[in-house]
Amino acid sequence: MKNFSVVVLAAGAGKRMRSSLPKVVHRLSGKPLIKWVIDSVSVLKPDNLVLVLGWCAKSVECFLSDDSNIKIVYQKEQLGSGHALLQAERILGNYKGDILVLNADVPLIKSSVLLSLVENNRKTGASATVLVVRTSDPFGYGRIVAENDKYVEKIVEEKDATSEERQIKKINSGVYCFDENLWRALLKLKSNNVKKEYYLTDTVTILRELGKKVSSIIVEDSCEVKGINTREELSEVESALKERKIKELLDNGVSIIDTSNVYISYDAKIGMDSVIYPGVFIDTDVSIGKNCVIKGSSYIKNSRIGDASVISYSYVQDAVVDERVKIGPFSHIRQNSILNENVKVGNFSEIKQSVISGNSEVNHLSYIGDAQVGKNVNVGAGTIVCNYDGIKKHETIIGSRSFIGSNVNLVAPVEIGEDVFIAAGSTITHDIPSEKFAIARARQEIKEKEGL
Ligand code: UD1
Ligand code: CA
16 A cells, blocks of 8 residues: 555653663563564555654664664653654655554554554545554553544543543554644644643544544454553563464464463464473574474574474574484573584583584583584583683584594694594694594503502
């Protein structure tokens, strides 16, 4: 659809969050609230996307660095949502088209619903369309005083409502579409209300006084337009989102043993017949293949896990894990590590920025960092790569089929050839050519105890 622009209101402090950060940078399922709204607006490709910032604007802006299409305007003093919207006049004052306006604290708003608001505004010839929802608990929201099912008479805020008006179960979701009469109406706003603010919602009354119609459409699922004002509401939406995600996964053939005891991000992809055990935390940007098993207290973020892999009690971040890999219990895989098919990384081993090629094993108490490990390598218990000289990190290369005995120190930079055997307890400081045996440790002596 063409010929519409969007304004997102995000200048408020969000005092009810009781936070030193602005409300809209608080995260829902790992993603800041402001990004949720921007993402669902951006897919519509509006002519302009204007964001009103104010309180702690700088800390909001750092979450927007990759959104170069956003035009930011500032509301210096937080004098209310209507005053906030007026700041966008500088950019959209002469714009000929519809203007979608939404609060930045409605993260689950759908792009399709936003479009239907614009369509409705055009179809009905109204000057504004308000997105309305029926709820059993309207507390805190603006109530819709309606002429009839289609047209809105006014919106009354909780604090200004009479006890009769407070009974109304139809509420304002904070999402609207206006025609160009918007600016005229905003200039007429007054702050003669309990909060002494310029309410955006009062434009409804003003437009009607100007002889215009204000229409509404109803969204059925109240969760979609849930406004987040408090930490409690944030956690309610988080739970709802998680519940939805879990249902989707269960419907697609994933087993989740205890649905109340896992955390799975909204964007996780998990293949059929994978099993998620209690205590698992799957953070953003994770895909897990088919037939995987993810066991207790594992944390996975920004990683791809191949089919039939098993992860137990482990921390996996920024990693690519191929098929049939076994990780854990108690492993730490991080920072661009790649584990190829059939690799095993076991108890208390850490892998950082390394490639471990197919069928290799790092099973016990090892640190492998900045290393390239070939295929079918056995890294013995307690082996570590000494990759850091206090200033720089250095690389270690281990050729395929080499056997690294237990408790070996590989002092980087160092290259171990293929089919090498390193004796346990060696400290390796020089390269080892392929097919050689290396030992680098003090020879054991046995002496009489007497005279020591
Ligand atoms: C608002 C609506 C209410 C609606 C509810 C839906 C008003 C007056 N009331 O109430 O009818 O039911 O949303 O969730 O709009 N903002 C600014 N500058 C300000 C004040 C607010 O930019 O000076 C922004 C906030 O950042 C926020 C939005 O406007 O994104 C709404 O403000 P908020 O304080 O959350 O309003 P509610 O009390 O939730
Ligand atoms: Ca709100």
